[in-house]
Amino acid sequence: MKRVFILVLDSFGIGYSEDSEQFNDFGSNTFGHIADYCNFRKANNNRFGNLNIPNLISLGLAKIYYKIHKCLPSGIIQSKYIISSYGFSSELSTAKDTSSGHWEIAGVPVLFEWDYFKKNTNSFPNVILKSIISKFNLSGILGNCHASGINILNDFGEEHIKTNKPIFYTSSDSVFQVACHEKYFGLNKLYKLCKFIRILLDKYNYNITRVIARPFIGEKKYQFVRTGNRRDFSKPPHKNTILKKLIIEKNGNVIALGKIADIFANIGITKKIHATGLDCLIKKTIEQIKIATNNTIVFVNFVDFDSIWGHRRDVSGYAQGLEFFDMQLPKILHSLYDEDILIITADHGCDPTWSGTDHTREFIPILLYSKFIKNNYLGHRNTFSDIGQTISKYFSLSPMKYGISIF
Numbered sequence: 001m002k003r004v005f006i007l008v009l010d011s012f013g014i015g016y017s018e019d020s021e022q023f024n025d026f027g028s029n030t031f032g033h034i035a036d037y038c039n040f041r042k043a044n045n046n047r048f049g050n051l052n053i054p055n056l057i058s059l060g061l062a063k064i065y066y067k068i069h070k071c072l073p074s075g076i077i078q079s080k081y082i083i084s085s086y087g088f089s090s091e092l093s094t095a096k097d098t099s100s101g102h103w104e105i106a107g108v109p110v111l112f113e114w115d116y117f118k119k120n121t122n123s124f125p126n127v128i129l130k131s132i133i134s135k136f137n138l139s140g141i142l143g144n145c146h147a148s149g150i151n152i153l154n155d156f157g158e159e160h161i162k163t164n165k166p167i168f169y170t171s172s173d174s175v176f177q178v179a180c181h182e183k184y185f186g187l188n189k190l191y192k193l194c195k196f197i198r199i200l201l202d203k204y205n206y207n208i209t210r211v212i213a214r215p216f217i218g219e220k221k222y223q224f225v226r227t228g229n230r231r232d233f234s235k236p237p238h239k240n241t242i243l244k245k246l247i248i249e250k251n252g253n254v255i256a257l258g259k260i261a262d263i264f265a266n267i268g269i270t271k272k273i274h275a276t277g278l279d280c281l282i283k284k285t286i287e288q289i290k291i292a293t294n295n296t297i298v299f300v301n302f303v304d305f306d307s308i309w310g311h312r313r314d315v316s317g318y319a320q321g322l323e324f325f326d327m328q329l330p331k332i333l334h335s336l337y338d339e340d341i342l343i344i345t346a347d348h349g350c351d352p353t354w355s356g357t358d359h360t361r362e363f364i365p366i367l368l369y370s371k372f373i374k375n376n377y378l379g380h381r382n383t384f385s386d387i388g389q390t391i392s393k394y395f396s397l398s399p400m401k402y403g404i405s406i407f
């Protein structure tokens with residue numbers, strides 16, 4: 001029985017990559033800086049002391065770190081026995097966003113440039129705004145700028161409740177984000193609005209990766225909270241991913257947990273499972289490992305590392321999330337069969353100690369655990385698509401254009 005489990009710790013970079021300077025990210029290091037802060041006792045909110053992730057270390061995480069940085073992360077003790085193969089990869093895609101990272105993992109790097117809304121204020125084109133206002137009969141819109149997702153709610157949340165004007169904002173990613181109140185504006189109307197914006201952007205040839213619905217609740221400034229009903233309306237991948245190929249060539253199954261179905265615009269997915277929060281996502285992952293059948297990929301995105309801790313520059317939260325994930329890892333490993341492959345990796349960095357609130361261009365770790373593959377150092381890989389090519393070979397699919405299989 002052939003089954004692959006891909007677990008993406010969203011934003012868990014392992015140190016600035018060789019091209020990081022082009023992204024103003026030279027020196028960033030998501031894993032390393034979290035470990036530093038823990039070691040210096042600067043990440044003690046709701047947790048304490050050195051970063052405690054023995055299971056990820058026994059899979060080879062500190063070994064990878066040592067290969068890249070020639071030292072161990074602060075306060076981390078190396079494990080005597082390493083139980084999986086481990087390596088790291090540069091990103092081939094032009095951007096450091098979630099879609100590019102995931103598509104590249106699935107064998108389809110983004111070699112073209114996305115369009116971006118570059119202006120800090122008045123960010124969105126008038127032609128798009130006018131169409132939205134007229135279609136939804138709005139009295140106007142709020143935001144229309146670059147912003148961080150929580151600040152923008154504090155700035156405009158109350159006015160949004162009073163006026164029903166949706167809040168539009170973007171970032172250095174290729175995104176059109178729409179924040180609306182779940183109760184006052186309504187979730188369905190928000191989704192309809194985002195679908196319409198997706199169609200509009202495509203119609204006017206704005207090659208924007210995602211329109212993101214950001215529903216929130218709460219009544220007052222500083223009390224607004226985003227809910228788990230976020231939806232991403234993505235461009236579809238421009239080529240067939242390994243997900244699609246597994247379905248076409250082997251009549252296989254692709255089970256998407258969390259954000260994965262949205263990231264791939266539902267292309268190459270046979271079942272999607274919604275789950276919010278790290279705990280719930282891990283539980284659902286284990287459930288799926290227990291029931292997955294032959295020729296199945298279970299693809300999981302753990303978004304909290306990125307959206308609640310990375311972007312929010314919350315080092316303690318990120319560390320606590322890693323420690324929680326690590327504690328659950330044995331349950332995941334024990335649920336696997338001998339012929340399975342488990343891959344733990346990331347899609348980009350989001351160093352919570354870095355300036356600003358954006359992603360960071362970093363190497364990603366690759367931990368590949370399987371009883372039938374001899375534990376090996378996988379080296380420095382040139383593209384995340386080496387993961388896709390490896391999976392393609394494992395399932396005996398036709399080869400992908402990019403990537404080199406590790407076996």
Ligand SMILES: O=P(O)(O)O[C@H]1O[C@H](CO)[C@@H](O)[C@H]1O
Pocket residue numbers: 098147148149150170171172173174175177212307311357358
């Ligand atoms: O600040 P928030 O709304 O979390 O935005 C973040 O989430 C978006 C999608 O991942 C990115 O563009 C990033 O800026």
Ligand SMILES: [Mn+2]
Pocket residue numbers: 010011097098099101306347348
């Ligand atoms: Mn991401």
Ligand SMILES: [Mn+2]
Pocket residue numbers: 098306307311350359
């Ligand atoms: Mn992000």
